[in-house]
Amino acid sequence: MAGKIRKNKDITIGKKRFPNWKAPEVRERAMNEYHWMVQYKDKFKLGKYTDIGAFTYINAKNGVVLEDGVQVGSHCSIYSYSTVDGLEGEVVLKENCKIGAHSVISPGVTVGKNSIVGAFSFVKDNIPANVVAFGIPAKVMRKLRKEEIS
Ligand SMILES: CC(C)(COP(=O)(O)OP(=O)(O)OC[C@H]1O[C@@H](n2cnc3c(N)ncnc32)[C@H](O)[C@@H]1OP(=O)(O)O)[C@@H](O)C(=O)NCCC(=O)NCCS
Numbered sequence: 785m786a787g788k789i790r791k792n793k794d795i796t797i798g799k800k801r802f803p804n805w806k807a808p809e810v811r812e813r814a815m816n817e818y819h820w821m822v823q824y825k826d827k828f829k830l831g832k833y834t835d836i837g838a839f840t841y842i843n844a845k846n847g848v849v850l851e852d853g854v855q856v857g858s859h860c861s862i863y864s865y866s867t868v869d870g871l872e873g874e875v876v877l878k879e880n881c882k883i884g885a886h887s888v889i890s891p892g893v894t895v896g897k898n899s900i901v902g903a904f905s906f907v908k909d910n911i912p913a914n915v916v917a918f919g920i921p922a923k924v925m926r927k928l929r930k931e932e933i934s
Pocket of ligand 1: 856857858883884885900901902903904905916917918919925926
């Protein structure tokens with residue numbers, strides 16, 4: 785049916801989504817086969833069953849940790865070091881959290897387990913577990929419903 789938006793209720797996360805997941809190659813300041821890139825790759829920790837979209841840039845100078853099952857949309861920027869405003873700090877994306885496309889994660893931020901950050905967000909403060917947050921700057925909008933956490 786053209787033009788109709790459907791919600792896939794059977795959508796799965798993490799391990800169930802990628803039963804044959806393999807660790808991607810992480811290159812220094814060069815796109816990998818999925819077309820995302822990391823700077824300071826020795827300080828970048830990537831969990832299992834993670835999914836990072838194309839054209840995402842990760843600056844791991846002060847450490848970036850993506851725990852198991854984390855999903856990052858395309859065109860995101862994750863900075864543990866920001867030369868624009870001089871901020872520095874480890875970024876931690878906790879288990880199964882999801883970052884919508886075109887979002888910016890600022891230094892020192894932790895996004896909590898299972899939480900969803902909406903597209904085009906600027907995340908400058910920590911986001912707790914099990915919530916939906918979005919906006920510029922990102923604010924918690926609601927708690928996740930039980931059925932949204934698997
Ligand atoms: C945030 C999101 C998960 C939806 O969360 P939700 O709690 O179900 O929110 P709703 O769809 O009910 O929207 C609630 C309101 O917020 C607005 N809104 C939703 N997402 C927004 C966003 N990212 N930025 C700003 N406003 C947003 C909606 O337009 C709606 O506004 P209204 O009340 O004035 O109509 C979804 O909109 C989103 O951003 N998904 C990311 C998709 C993506 O990036 N996909 C590509 C990677 S796979």
